[in-house]
Amino acid sequence: MQQLTRDEALAILKKYNKEPFHIQHALTVEAVMKWFAKELGYGDEEEYWGNIGLLHDIDFELYPDEHCLKAPELLRQEGVGEEIIHSVVSHGYAITVGCGATIDVVPEHEMEKVLYAVDELTGLIWAAALMRPSKSTKDMELKSLKKKYKSKGFAAGCSREVIERGANMLGWDLDKLLSMTLQAMADSENIINQQIS
Numbered sequence: 001m002q003q004l005t006r007d008e009a010l011a012i013l014k015k016y017n018k019e020p021f022h023i024q025h026a027l028t029v030e031a032v033m034k035w036f037a038k039e040l041g042y043g044d045e046e047e048y049w050g051n052i053g054l055l056h057d058i059d060f061e062l063y064p065d066e067h068c069l070k071a072p073e074l075l076r077q078e079g080v081g082e083e084i085i086h087s088v089v090s091h092g093y094a095i096t097v098g099c100g101a102t103i104d105v106v107p108e109h110e111m112e113k114v115l116y117a118v119d120e121l122t123g124l125i126w127a128a129a130l131m132r133p134s135k136s137t138k139d140m141e142l143k144s145l146k147k148k149y150k151s152k153g154f155a156a157g158c159s160r161e162v163i164e165r166g167a168n169m170l171g172w173d174l175d176k177l178l179s180m181t182l183q184a185m186a187d188s189e190n191i192i193n194q195q196i197s
Contacts, residue, residue, distance in 0.1 A: 004080060009051040012078045017061045020196070027195050028122050029053035029115070031188035032181060036114045039180070049111050052087045055080075056115060065098025068105075091115045095162065107169060117166025121181050124149065124158040129185075137185040142175070145182055 013026050033053035037046040059070035068089045075085050090112045092103035107113045128148040129137045148154045167177040 003048075004051050004084065006047055006051060006054075009054045012075070012080070013054050013058065015078075016058055016074060019061055022057060022061050024192070024196050025123065026054050026057060027192050028126065028185070028188075029056060029119060031192050032118050032122055032184040033111070033115060035184035035188055036118070036180070037111070039184075040110065040114070042111065045111070049114075052084065052111065052115060055084065056088050056091050056119060058088065066101075067097045068092030068095075068103045069097065069099070069101060087112050087115065091119050094165070095159075110170070113166060113169040117163060117170055117172075117177055118181050118184075119162075120158045121163045121166075121177065122185060124155040124163075125182055125185050127155040127158070137182060137189055140182060140186070142179050142182060145178055146175075149178065 014023070017023055017026065030050040030053035034046045034050040037043060037049035042049065055071075055075065057067070058074055060067050063070040068091070071088050072085045075088065086105060087109070089103065089105040090107040093106055093116060094102065094104075096102045107116045125137060125140075125145060128145055129135060129140060131148075132140060149160070163177070164174060167174050170177070
């Protein structure tokens with residue numbers, strides 16, 4: 001497994017992403033990925049899982065219509081190995097991007113399936129949290145999240161189809177994915193907020 005330090009991954013992220021929203025999303029997915037690494041018995045790979053989370057949308061800000069297509073080029077320029085590139089690109093699996101191409105890199109490792117499942121879901125959970133008086137995930141209950149999830153108009157940009165396909169890849173029911181990701185975000189919220197402010 002090719003190693004990339006967290007500082008290196010963060011520097012690469014910030015080279016291609018300047019929007020606070022995109023940085024926050026990357027930091028959120030990093031924290032959630034690290035939580036899942038520990039939870040699923042991959043604690044020794046925690047930083048690696050986190051780095052994939054940091055880098056997964058590396059090309060989205062500059063090349064939204066070529067998302068997951070430009071990522072390999074940008075990451076190779078930074079000397080990032082093919083294993084990481086595969087993981088980054090696989091989170092776009094079966095999604096047709098703006099230029100009309102459909103991403104065909106399949107998530108294989110459990111880490112890639114987790115990334116696929118939680119990427120869109122973290123956005124939906126964050127949007128739900130912002131509507132709460134506390135603006136926090138810490139006091140959000142699963143039933144409240146499920147209500148938002150089922151409302152088609154809520155966070156419409158967060159694909160339920162991708163989230164459900166991710167749960168299926170992992171062999172989990174939707175409730176398990178929703179509750180674990182909500183727990184991951186609640187447990188990580190302080191760390192994420194410290195890095196943003």
